[in-house]
Amino acid sequence: MVERVAIIGAGPAGCALACMLTERGIQTTVFDNDKTPSLLVGESLVPAVIPILRRLGIEDRVAAISHVKRGAALRHGNGNRVDFEFRTFGKDYPDYSYNIPRPGFDRLIRARAGELGVRFVNHKARVEKVDNNADRELVLSSDSLAAAGYPPHSPPELLVDATGRSRLFSRKLGISARRGPRNDIAHFAHFRNFVADSALPGQVVLSVLRCGWSWQIPLSDSLTSVGVVLDKHAAQHYGDSAAERIESVIDDNPMLQLAGSGRERVSEVMTYSNYQLISNQAYGKGWILLGDALGFVDPMLSPGVFMALESAAVMDEFVFSTANNNFATGAHAYYDHMLDWHDAWSKLIAYFYDGRLLSMGAMRNHIRQHAGPFSISRYAEPIVSRALSQLVSGVKTRSRLAQGVLHHSCNHLIKDPEVPQQNRIRSNLIETECSIRSYATNRLRAK
Numbered sequence: 001m002v003e004r005v006a007i008i009g010a011g012p013a014g015c016a017l018a019c020m021l022t023e024r025g026i027q028t029t030v031f032d033n034d035k036t037p038s039l040l041v042g043e044s045l046v047p048a049v050i051p052i053l054r055r056l057g058i059e060d061r062v063a064a065i066s067h068v069k070r071g072a073a074l075r076h077g078n079g080n081r082v083d084f085e086f087r088t089f090g091k092d093y094p095d096y097s098y099n100i101p102r103p104g105f106d107r108l109i110r111a112r113a114g115e116l117g118v119r120f121v122n123h124k125a126r127v128e129k130v131d132n133n134a135d136r137e138l139v140l141s142s143d144s145l146a147a148a149g150y151p152p153h154s155p156p157e158l159l160v161d162a163t164g165r166s167r168l169f170s171r172k173l174g175i176s177a178r179r180g181p182r183n184d185i186a187h188f189a190h191f192r193n194f195v196a197d198s199a200l201p202g203q204v205v206l207s208v209l210r211c212g213w214s215w216q217i218p219l220s221d222s223l224t225s226v227g228v229v230l231d232k233h234a235a236q237h238y239g240d241s242a243a244e245r246i247e248s249v250i251d252d253n254p255m256l257q258l259a260g261s262g263r264e265r266v267s268e269v270m271t272y273s274n275y276q277l278i279s280n281q282a283y284g285k286g287w288i289l290l291g292d293a294l295g296f297v298d299p300m301l302s303p304g305v306f307m308a309l310e311s312a313a314v315m316d317e318f319v320f321s322t323a324n325n326n327f328a329t330g331a332h333a334y335y336d337h338m339l340d341w342h343d344a345w346s347k348l349i350a351y352f353y354d355g356r357l358l359s360m361g362a363m364r365n366h367i368r369q370h371a372g373p374f375s376i377s378r379y380a381e382p383i384v385s386r387a388l389s390q391l392v393s394g395v396k397t398r399s400r401l402a403q404g405v406l407h408h409s410c411n412h413l414i415k416d417p418e419v420p421q422q423n424r425i426r427s428n429l430i431e432t433e434c435s436i437r438s439y440a441t442n443r444l445r446a447k
Contacts (some may be wrong), residue, residue: 001325003027006140006156007310008125009154012305012392013291014162015109017312018118019056024320028118029148029156031125031256032110039270040189042304043225044069044204044217047086047097048394049306052313061108067220069202072301072392074358076208076423077255082361085389089395097393099202099217099225105305112319118253125147127159127172136286138169157286158327160315164292170279178344180276180298182427184212185235187246190267192204195259196224204302209253215301216259223266226250229299231427232273242269275299278342282333290315297345300352306394307345311338326428344398348391348406355424356410361388362417362423363413377413384409 005021007014010032021028053059077083087171088095114120126141138159140148145155161169170177197205208215213229220226228249230238238248246269250256278295282288291308318334319327351357364384371378387405390396414420 002157002320002327004080004156005158005160006031006125007160007290008127008168008349009162009164009291010110010120011162011164011291011308012106012109013164013308013312013386014160015106015113015118015420016052016056016309017160017162017290017315019109019116020312020316021320022113022116022118023314030113030118030120031123031144031148032120033124034107034122036103037187037270038103039190039267040106041186041227041270041272041299042302042308043102043219044095044099044215044302046302046306046392046394047089047093047095048397049097049309050094051092052306052309055313055323056109056112058108060111062098062105062114065104065108065220066100067202067218069097069099069204070095070137070200070201073197073199073203073205074208074352074361075168075197075205076358077253077257078422080358080362080423082358083203084361085200085390087386087389089390089393093152093395096202099204099219100305101219121148125168127168128151129172132234132283132440137284138172159287160290161287161293162290165182165296167272167289167293169287169289169293170281173281173284175279175281177277177279179274179293182275182298183232184229184275184276184298184427185232185271185273186229186299187235187242187249187269187271188215188225189243189246189265189269190219190223191226191260191267192222192224192264193260193262194224194226195435197255197259199217206352207253207255208423208425209249209256212249212427214249214253214256215299226256226260227299229275236323238377242271272299276346278339282335282338283328288315288319288334290332294306294335295342297342298349300349301344301345301392303394305396306336307341310341339364344403347403348397351406351410353419353425355422356414359414359420359424360406360410362419364388367413370409380409380413385414430436 004027008031018028071085073083086095125144127138196216205216215223215227238245275298319330367377367381387402396402
């Protein structure tokens, strides 16, 4: 049984795992380099995260600084719109989640870890690769050992990489990763006087644009987080800077232009890229990967923070449970479980990019409005709607049954194969050339 663990990284995944390990009586130290940007991607949560917040004992604190979220919406410039309302699935999964101020949310989890007795070390930890050691492939550097007060002869038994996209251990060990098929970049900022177009309280709205897509997340204090996701090459045609690009994309798309006609940007514009990645190895002698250091998925449908916290809960169960005395066996089960999660989210998100999710939702709306009382589709619609709600909420994203309902519904209810093509995300320059040329012409006329 591991008795001393060092976690490198004090984000949500690292601090959540530290809370869980401390409750097991495992001596846990978290290295925190105390560098948190003013804005972080991952400002919206899915209902599946609520049981973890309750386990950590912080849901009330999160609620106090957040905006209640009741669902999500997909919409297209062609007029199609689908609203997904969260539902209660048993006593553990409520019909809501939260839109959060990420830095404040991260501080809450860190504070909770401190209350439970987790020891934090304000130090940028370094690791070194070692050879010919039966127990370890990586060790803390001498200065990091000293900063944490570890005697040289008594280092922590296990190192956990919670450094996020920095992927400290993978870079040190030369571990490769599988990247997603897209080549996107996102720019986002906070705005005042930007209408989120939510049909439900706190509803996150995802808009299919002429090129790429956008999110609008209603936050507390009358703020809206607005992000635009573009192919990297297409993004260059909207301006040279992140600030110019986000404003250009908003002005180039009627849905966003109308909603943001009176907008005032009140934050810097942040940029994120590399939206889908998973490491080809998750653990080794004396080390293991956690959260984004293991892998991350496209932000569409807001799975990021949930996946970070879920990875902590799964690692705690499979690796540190008193019922599991073999590290390699538990770590392998943990990796398999997280691979299944990544695969499930990736499959669902693919339905968004190729247009099927929006098309399926539009068909659901059509059935509700026009199907006769004895139509077979009228009886199928509640089953399809429940499966869609379960999938997007994170509650049943891994469910083979819910996945099967979506798959077969798309095959049998979408009669016209051209419909998904009309609703899909367009990203290459050939498809967006007309849109970009139109925007440039309008800007010249305005001048």
